[in-house]
Amino acid sequence: MDKKVIMILVDGMRPDAIPACGSDYAGKLLADSACALNARTVFPSVTLPCHMSLFHSVDPDRHGILSNTYTPQVRPIEGLVERLDRVEKKCAFFYTWEELRDLTRPDHLACAVMLNQHKARNTDQAITTAAIDYINRESPDFMFLYLGETDEVGGHDKGWMSETYLGCVKNALDCVRRVRENIPAEYDIILLADHGGHDRGHGTDMPEDMTIPIILNGPSFAPGRTLKGVSIKDVAPTIAEMLNARPAREWEGRSLLAEAAR
Numbered sequence: 496m497d498k499k500v501i502m503i504l505v506d507g508m509r510p511d512a513i514p515a516c517g518s519d520y521a522g523k524l525l526a527d528s529a530c531a532l533n534a535r536t537v538f539p540s541v542t543l544p545c546h547m548s549l550f551h552s553v554d555p556d557r558h559g560i561l562s563n564t565y566t567p568q569v570r571p572i573e574g575l576v577e578r579l580d581r582v583e584k585k586c587a588f589f590y591t592w593e594e595l596r597d598l599t600r601p602d603h604l605a606c607a608v609m610l611n612q613h614k615a616r617n618t619d620q621a622i623t624t625a626a627i628d629y630i631n632r633e634s635p636d637f638m639f640l641y642l643g644e645t646d647e648v649g650g651h652d653k654g655w656m657s658e659t660y661l662g663c664v665k666n667a668l669d670c671v672r673r674v675r676e677n678i679p680a681e682y683d684i685i686l687l688a689d690h691g692g693h694d695r696g697h698g699t700d701m702p703e704d705m706t707i708p709i710i711l712n713g714p715s716f717a718p719g720r721t722l723k724g725v726s727i728k729d730v731a732p733t734i735a736e737m738l739n740a741r742p743a744r745e746w747e748g749r750s751l752l753a754e755a756a757r
Contacts, residue, residue, distance in 0.1 A: 507646030683713030
């Protein structure tokens with residue numbers, strides 16, 4: 496059976512927030528997964544540049560997005576969704592921040608659902624419910640599920656590692672658990688963040704901003720395995736290999752599949 500992958504991104508989730516948030520699922524998730532809890536994002540550690548590097552496997556100075564304002568690439572690189580579409584994989588986006596619409600070019604997604612309420616509470620649970628329903632109805636090969644409350648409601652409003660922030664991380668991990676428990680078991684889940692944060696912001700080269708978790712959970716991955724030297728740019732090549740797609744020539748990351756496999 497061909498692999499199927501869900502990538503869940505929790506905006507602004509620091510690795511040290513996972514054990515600190517009080518989630519009774521965090522320990523099981525980490526024990527059941529191959530993990531890189533000191534992976535690196537790109538600089539500037541800002542949401543849209545980091546997402547562009549996630550999907551295009553190059554640094555921001557290559558794709559050209561240096562802020563949360565999208566501008567067309569001067570030297571275009573095909574992203575993950577375009578490469579998957581080339582091999583006829585069904586791809587879907589479920590997200591709550593409108594700027595993410597530009598992560599893929601038009602006419603490559605089978606479904607895109609956007610709840611533009613990222614500054615409100617309970618949007619993570621709402622978009623997760625919609626994603627689970629779609630997975631069980633349509634069986635996409637690849638889904639991107641974006642959870643934004645941790646960054647906006649937690650970090651920017653109350654501060655990274657505040658009580659509110661940690662509550663948002665706990666809620667995001669509950670969303671991950673809901674996905675894991677309510678979709679077919681053959682799906683692999685890749686859970687990560689785009690950046691971390693400190694005080695009420697991010698964007699610097701401080702370790703608090705630049706260090707992210709990348710957690711690989713599912714039948715393809717070895718539980719308890721620790722991965723080293725991992726970058727956010729490695730995620731697109733990993734998913735491409737899992738779904739039998741060729742990486743774009745310009746991609747700079749490496750596939751983690753051999754290191755993380757059972």
